[in-house]
Amino acid sequence: MADLMNVARKEFRGFFASPAAYLFMALFVAACLFVFFWGEAFFARNVADLEPLFDWLPLLLIFLIAALTMRSWSEERRSGTLESLLTSPVSLWQLVLGKFVAAFGLLCLALALTLPLPITVSLLGPLDTGPVIGGYLATLFLGAAYIAIGLFTSSRTDNPIVALMVTVLICSLFYLIGSGLLTGLAGYRLGQFLELFGTGSRFDAITRGVLDLRDIYYYLSLTGVFLVLNVYTLEKLRWTGNPSSTTHRRWTAVTALAVVNLLAANLWLHPLKAIRLDLTENQLYTLSEATTEQLTTLQEPLQIRGYFSEKTHPLLAPLVPRLQSLLEEYQVHGGTQVMVEFIDPTRNKEAEETA
Structure with missing residues (x-):
C-alpha cells in the first residue's frame, strides 16, 4: 500500500508540474459551465436541477479523460523509463493502481470545482439533492471506467496521440452501444440487451437519483477489466527475456479468467431487482x-x-x-x-x- 501511494503522489505531483492538470481542470469547468448555462438554455427550462450538466458529462468526459491519460504509459515507453519501472521492486499492480488513483484524484478535484453550480441552483429554486448526488456519483463511476480504458490504451503504444484516439474510440463505442440512437434502431428486445452494455444508459439511470447495485457493479467491473488488461500488457513487455512458456500460459489464463468473471458477474446480478436506493426527496421512483x-x-x-x-x-x-x-x-x-x-x-x- 505504501508503494502504491508513493506512485500515486508522484504521478499527482507530476500532473501539476506541467500545465496538464491546470488545463484539464480549466477545460472541464469551462465545458460544464458552457453546456449548463448556454447549451441547454438553463433559465428557459425554469426548473431547478442539474440535468443539462449531466446530460452532456458522459461525452465531455470521453475527450477530457482521453487527453488526461494519453501520456501516462506512452510517455514512459517513448522516454525509455518504462524498463526501469518494470524492473523495480514495486509490483505491476501497484504501478497501475498508483497511476489510476492519481488520475482519479484529479477528476475528483475537477468535479469539486463544479460544486458552486448546485449551490447556485439551490438559491434560485427548490433543488432535489437526490439526483444531484446520483449525478456526481455516476460521474465518478463513469470517470473511473474511462480512466482505466485510457491507461490501458496508453500502455499499448508509445505514441500519445494514438493513445488519445483509441481511448476516444473505445469510450465512444461503450457510450453509443446503450444510447437511444442505437437502441431505437435495434428494436425493443435487442435495444434492451444493448442497454446492459452501454455506459450512457447506466449513467442516466443513476443521475435520476436511483442507485442500483447492478449499475454500480457494471462500472466497477468495466474499470477492473481494463486495469487487469493494463497489468497484463505491462507483464508481456517483460517476456522479451524469454521466460518459460509456462509463465506465458499462466498469465494469459489468469487474465482471461479474471476478465470473464468480472464481466459474467453482470449477468449473475441482472435478475436482482430489490437492491435499489431511491435518493430523490419525495421518493419519486419508489x-x-x-x-x-x-x-x-x-x-x-x-x-x-x-x-x-x-x-x-x-x-x-x-x-x-x-x-x-x-x-x-x-x-x-x-x-x-x-x-x-x-x-x-x-x-x-x-x-x-x-x-
Whole structure:
C-alpha cells in the first residue's frame, strides 16, 4: 500500500508540474459551465436541477479523460523509463493502481470545482439533492471506467496521440452501444440487451437519483477489466527475456479468467431487482407495495407505450424524463412481463394517428 501511494503522489505531483492538470481542470469547468448555462438554455427550462450538466458529462468526459491519460504509459515507453519501472521492486499492480488513483484524484478535484453550480441552483429554486448526488456519483463511476480504458490504451503504444484516439474510440463505442440512437434502431428486445452494455444508459439511470447495485457493479467491473488488461500488457513487455512458456500460459489464463468473471458477474446480478436506493426527496421512483405486487403477479405480458415528442412545450419538457424514468421503474419491477416503449409520434405518421 505504501508503494502504491508513493506512485500515486508522484504521478499527482507530476500532473501539476506541467500545465496538464491546470488545463484539464480549466477545460472541464469551462465545458460544464458552457453546456449548463448556454447549451441547454438553463433559465428557459425554469426548473431547478442539474440535468443539462449531466446530460452532456458522459461525452465531455470521453475527450477530457482521453487527453488526461494519453501520456501516462506512452510517455514512459517513448522516454525509455518504462524498463526501469518494470524492473523495480514495486509490483505491476501497484504501478497501475498508483497511476489510476492519481488520475482519479484529479477528476475528483475537477468535479469539486463544479460544486458552486448546485449551490447556485439551490438559491434560485427548490433543488432535489437526490439526483444531484446520483449525478456526481455516476460521474465518478463513469470517470473511473474511462480512466482505466485510457491507461490501458496508453500502455499499448508509445505514441500519445494514438493513445488519445483509441481511448476516444473505445469510450465512444461503450457510450453509443446503450444510447437511444442505437437502441431505437435495434428494436425493443435487442435495444434492451444493448442497454446492459452501454455506459450512457447506466449513467442516466443513476443521475435520476436511483442507485442500483447492478449499475454500480457494471462500472466497477468495466474499470477492473481494463486495469487487469493494463497489468497484463505491462507483464508481456517483460517476456522479451524469454521466460518459460509456462509463465506465458499462466498469465494469459489468469487474465482471461479474471476478465470473464468480472464481466459474467453482470449477468449473475441482472435478475436482482430489490437492491435499489431511491435518493430523490419525495421518493419519486419508489412504487407502492400494491403496485409492485400487481406488477410481479401479472399473468399476461403488459405493454406500455409512452408517446413523447421532441417538440414538447418548453414548460412541459422537464416532465418528460421524469415520466420516462417512472415508466422504466414499472419495467424493472415487472421484469420480462412488462415492456415499455417510447415513441416519438412526429417521426411516424402511423404512430401519430395511434397516439
